[in-house]
Each structure stands twice: as C-alpha cells, then as structure tokens.
Amino acid sequence: MDEKAIQLDMRKVGMADRLTRIFDAWKELKGGDRLVITNDHDPKPLQYMLKAKTKDAFSWEYKKQGPLEWTVEITKLPPRGDLIPEQLEKREKLKAALKRLHEAGPEELEKVKKEVEVYFKETDPKELALAEQELIQEGTSRQEMRRLCDIHLEVMKEQLGVKSKKIKLPASHPISILKDEHEIIKRNLKKLKATFEKVKALGALDKAARQMSTLKELSHFFVETEKHHKREEEGLFPRLEAHGIIEPPQIFKEDHMGFLAKKKEFYNAMMAEQKDFEKFVGAVGPIIEYLTKDLEEHIYKEDNILYPMSLETLEKDEWKTVRKKFDAIGYCCFTPADFKK
Ligand SMILES: [Fe+2]
Ligand SMILES: [Fe+2]
Known part of the structure; x- marks a missing residue:
C-alpha cells in the first residue's frame, strides 16, 4: 500500500484556520501516512493537542529545528496493526492488571499485587511502556501513572535487575x-x-x-x-x-x-x-x-x-x-x- 504525505506550511495559513486545517488533514490520513508541518516556531503544542483530541498513536520527528523554520513529520501509526492476536491479548491483560492496581484501595493493595504479579513477570520493558502509554491515551493521568509505576516496579524489581545486567555495551555507547x-x-x-x-x-x-x-x-x-x-x-x-x-x-x-x-x-x-x-x-x-x-x-x-x-x-x-x-x-x-x- 502506498503511504501518503500531506504537507502543510503553517506560515501561509491564517491563525484562525490553522487547527481546522491540521485536524482535517489528520482525519484524511490512514495508518502509516504522514503529516509534514512547517512553521516559523516550534509546533510542539500540537503534539499535546493531537494526544488530547485524538485516540491515534503517532510518532513525532523533527526534520528541521529553527531558528527561522521548523519542520516536523508526524506519522499516524497503524492501529496496533503490527501486533498478532496473542500480543494484543497480552497487552490487554497487562492493561487490565495495571487498572486493577490503579483501582485497588490501600487495604487490598497487597492482595491485588500478588494476583497481578504473573502479568508483570513475563513482560519486557518496551511492552510495559506501550501498555502504560495506551492507558494514558485512554484517560489515566500521568501523575496516577507515576504512582502505578512505583507499584509495578516493586513487583518487577527482581526480574528487571537481572535483565538489565545482561546487556553489555561499549563504554562509548x-x-x-x-x-x-x-x-x-x-x-x-x-x-x-x-x-x-x-x-x-x-x-x-x-x-x-x-x-x-x-x-x-x-x-x-x-x-x-x-x-x-x-x-x-x-x-x-x-x-x-x-x-x-x-x-x-x-x-x-x-x-x-x-x-x-x-x-x-x-x-x-x-x-x-x-x-x-x-x-x-x-x-x-x-x-x-x-x-x-x-x-x-x-x-x-x-x-x-x-x-x-x-x-x-x-x-x-x-x-x-x-x-x-x-x-x-x-x-x-x-x-x-x-x-x-
Ligand atoms: Fe533522567
Ligand atoms: Fe538519567
């Protein structure tokens, strides 16, 4: 399938029309398509707006960073299309476990921790980060996610420590x-x-x-x-x-x-x-x-x-x-x- 790219030069669009133009273009994009925005200042606020107004996952890459001209390439990511059904199921289970930790009151926290332990034990850091990201996109606040992090880190501590010790890199990396x-x-x-x-x-x-x-x-x-x-x-x-x-x-x-x-x-x-x-x-x-x-x-x-x-x-x-x-x-x-x- 051919991926398309929509180019928008914000410098040529009036202030009042900018957001409409961007979100109209965004709706046109399919997974893998790109929106390339050129502006006279850092379009960073748009990153927050896209997160707040759409449920879409996207990547954000600067191609030019000022001082006079800024270009950012925003790719709409295929809706978790790279995941096979087993991976999708695993991610949903992990998210459900995180949600249970989120909802547990102080008196039942220890019990819930023990019950969900199994989902964290077989999870690698990237998978965990992506599950957290989806929860934030679905409405969990970042502050709450930070508290959750502390709890599931405690559950994962032993296994993570072993894993990260195995990675050998040159000193210049x-x-x-x-x-x-x-x-x-x-x-x-x-x-x-x-x-x-x-x-x-x-x-x-x-x-x-x-x-x-x-x-x-x-x-x-x-x-x-x-x-x-x-x-x-x-x-x-x-x-x-x-x-x-x-x-x-x-x-x-x-x-x-x-x-x-x-x-x-x-x-x-x-x-x-x-x-x-x-x-x-x-x-x-x-x-x-x-x-x-x-x-x-x-x-x-x-x-x-x-x-x-x-x-x-x-x-x-x-x-x-x-x-x-x-x-x-x-x-x-x-x-x-x-x-x-
Ligand atoms: Fe840091
Ligand atoms: Fe650091």
Whole structure:
C-alpha cells in the first residue's frame, strides 16, 4: 500500500484556520501516512493537542529545528496493526492488571499485587511502556501513572535487575555514558544523606564546618548533573518519540523539572550565609530527603525500564545520531573521561 504525505506550511495559513486545517488533514490520513508541518516556531503544542483530541498513536520527528523554520513529520501509526492476536491479548491483560492496581484501595493493595504479579513477570520493558502509554491515551493521568509505576516496579524489581545486567555495551555507547554517570550520582546521593545526618548529629553549624563545605561541594555537583538530563531529553527522547513512544519520556521530563527546582533551592541555600542551625536544617532537610528518594528512584527506572526499552527500540544508526547530540550538548565535569576524545 502506498503511504501518503500531506504537507502543510503553517506560515501561509491564517491563525484562525490553522487547527481546522491540521485536524482535517489528520482525519484524511490512514495508518502509516504522514503529516509534514512547517512553521516559523516550534509546533510542539500540537503534539499535546493531537494526544488530547485524538485516540491515534503517532510518532513525532523533527526534520528541521529553527531558528527561522521548523519542520516536523508526524506519522499516524497503524492501529496496533503490527501486533498478532496473542500480543494484543497480552497487552490487554497487562492493561487490565495495571487498572486493577490503579483501582485497588490501600487495604487490598497487597492482595491485588500478588494476583497481578504473573502479568508483570513475563513482560519486557518496551511492552510495559506501550501498555502504560495506551492507558494514558485512554484517560489515566500521568501523575496516577507515576504512582502505578512505583507499584509495578516493586513487583518487577527482581526480574528487571537481572535483565538489565545482561546487556553489555561499549563504554562509548550513549547508554553506557548515562549509566556510568548514574553510578556517580548515586554515590553522591549517599554522601549527601550521610553528610547531612552528620551535621544534624553535631547539633551546631560551627561544629560542622567540614561537613558544611562538603554539602557546598555537593550542591555544585547536583547542579552539574543538569547536562545529564539535558542529554536524555534532547538526545534520547526525540528518538523514542520518532518511534511513537511519547508518553514515557514525558513522565521522565516532568521528573527532571522537579529535580531542577530542588537542586537550585539546595544550591542557593548552600551559597547563602547560614547562621541559624535549626533554620538551616528545616530548610535543607526536606530538599535532601526529596533528592535522595526521588532521584534514586528515577535512576532506577531509567536503568531498568527506559534504557533497556531504548536499546530494544532504536536502530544501530540512530545511536550514532544520539551520540552526536550528546557530544554537542557536552558532558558533566564528572563524566568518566576516557571516551570524550
Ligand atoms: Fe533522567
Ligand atoms: Fe538519567
């Protein structure tokens, strides 16, 4: 079957008619067909609108990214046409299991967890991500999906850990770079927690001068991790979106935004002159608690779900594109250095 492409140059369409033109064109498309949109600014809001207004799965790939001209190719994906009946059945069962977890009240959660365990045990990360994506498209909020993630991750923890350990990659592979950085970030999260505990135990700021200077260094370190997130967002996520995996990266992006705010708060607190012990502990304590818990979990999900899923999804050549983008964005001062040349 011949796939068609509809080209729309938004610069030539009046503001009032733009959405009508786009959605009319979208209706005309069959699975596999493309809508190519050119605009004078990033048409990103359209991605959210398409998700909100249609039930269609699509991939989203930038062909040109400004500054004056933006082109995006949106492919309407065949309605799960690549799945054989057994796979469809499996996905529906997985979605039903996720929904049951979603609806379980606190008193029955443990029981439901045990009952649905079997569906997660035989699921690979990509299959799980696609089931989650369909649920979001059907109306589950992203926030709720994040809570669900934590629950089913707990159920899958053992099996995922074994799987991700089996993947061997060269040190110069984008995923190796990210994972190596994760190890260093995790070490520093531990150090952060231990140092702060020590400050609390010493009970006064003048007794904790050494620990305070370590906290200061750590606040620099965590600001420096921003480039790691940026490489994920701008190097890896667009490739996943180009394969129609749009929702999971969105959840990770929202996490990143939360971390950035807290890291800045921590950094500002460490740069300010601190005189009052109680005030300092009260201000910095919740930030450190949030970072040590949520960032650690975020890293776990990336190592065990997002990255293995990416390795299953991207073609070999695409990893070269990812690596080029990584090089252009740059690395963190703590990135293991041997591949940077
Ligand atoms: Fe991340
Ligand atoms: Fe990461």
